Amino acid sequence: MQSIYDLNYDQMQEFAQSCGWKSFRGHQIFQWLYRQRAASFDEMSNLSKETRELLKENFIIDPLKLVRKQVAGDGTTKFLFQTEDGALLESVLMHFDYGKSICVSSQVGCNMGCAFCASGLTKKKRNLTSGEMVAQFMNVQRELDKTGERLSHIVVMGTGEPFDNYDNVMNFLETLNHDRGMGIGARHITISTCGIVPKIREFADAHTQYNLAISLHAPNNELRDQLMPVNHAYPLEELMDALKEYSEKNNRRLTFEYILLKGVNDSKAHAKQLARLLRGYNAYVNLIPYNSVDENAFRSVSREEAMVFYDLLMKEGIRCTIRKEHGTDIDAACGQLRIKELKKRGETE
Ligand code: SAH
Secondary structure, eight states, rough: OBBBBGGOOOHHHHHHHHTOOTTHHHHHHHHHHTTTTTTSSOTTTTTTHHHHHHHHOOBSSOOOOEEEEEOOSSEEEEEEEEEESOOEEEEEEEEEEEEEEEEEEEEEOOOSTTTTOSSSOOOEEEEEHHHHHHHHHHHHHHHHTTTTTOOOOEEEOOOSOOGHHHHHHHHHHHHHHHTTOOOOOOOGEEOOOOOOOHHHHHHHHHOOEEEEEEEEOOSSHHHHHHTTHHHSSOOOHHHHHHHHHHHHHHHHOEEEEEEETTTOOHHHHHHEEEEHHHHHSEEEEEEEEEOOOSOOOOOBBBBBHHHHHOOOHHTOOEEEOOOOOOOTTTOOSHHHHHHHHHHHHTTTO
């Protein structure tokens, strides 16, 4: 059955109207879901029994079931969820100085096939629905409610390519961003893409104020072709063109993610090439220590080696940061907990 989390605010109003309800009814239901975080329709005590029954006939609330939780020493928590049709997906709760952030998955598996990524080890089974993405947030928020804490940030950086599931991702963010929904500020929301150019252009025209992060990982086409098959479809020139357009239309700073892979993309020449590629863009580079994945041979650079690369970029006038690692004592790399569970169930393809 459909999850009521699929409906954004306007769609909820439309549903209420289609039932012949007074206009504030849709508003009330939205409040129950996102202010009170109701997990059942019976909790919605100011709705008539009839109304609640009608909702129950049409919707479920939460389409996810928690399968497992892993807590790291630094508090980073991985949640493994199961969907109604038995698919597995992961979300991660991270604690920062500036607040609490959830990393949301956008698809079951992923077809982008990046050489270094654990998520791509299983092909995409399907897109997640908007409601399944909202539910990742709501489940983690309900956990935090127990201690009076609040999620303040969302990153769409879990398993899947958000721009390969564009409409559902936009719908889910709209609900959580809506001031009558969870009210998460647009500037506290980040979408990360491997570089699906037509969707970057569509996103540029949507003027959402969400942050955009680009998984770059290589400063030239030859290397990027090897690491990220998406580069064959949308090579660097086209990607950088679309990003220029995005910047001009939105006046927002871009983030470029760059995993430092030992002996692969971490040389002095790579740093220079990267600086040349990004010159003139309102951007900064997030250098990412690699989380090793058993199934491949890539290794991370050391902290010292990362610092050398960082210094080179800074000297070239490119702003950058080195991402602090979170939850390294659990299966932290994207998709690893899911893959472990699939193996246990004998379901790996
Ligand atoms: N498909 C989207 C979002 C999911 S991946 C994208 O490509 O951006 C989120 C980020 O994690 C990407 O930058 C991805 O390249 C990076 N990533 C994937 N596997 C990783 C690993 N093992 N260690 C560190 N970062 C990884």
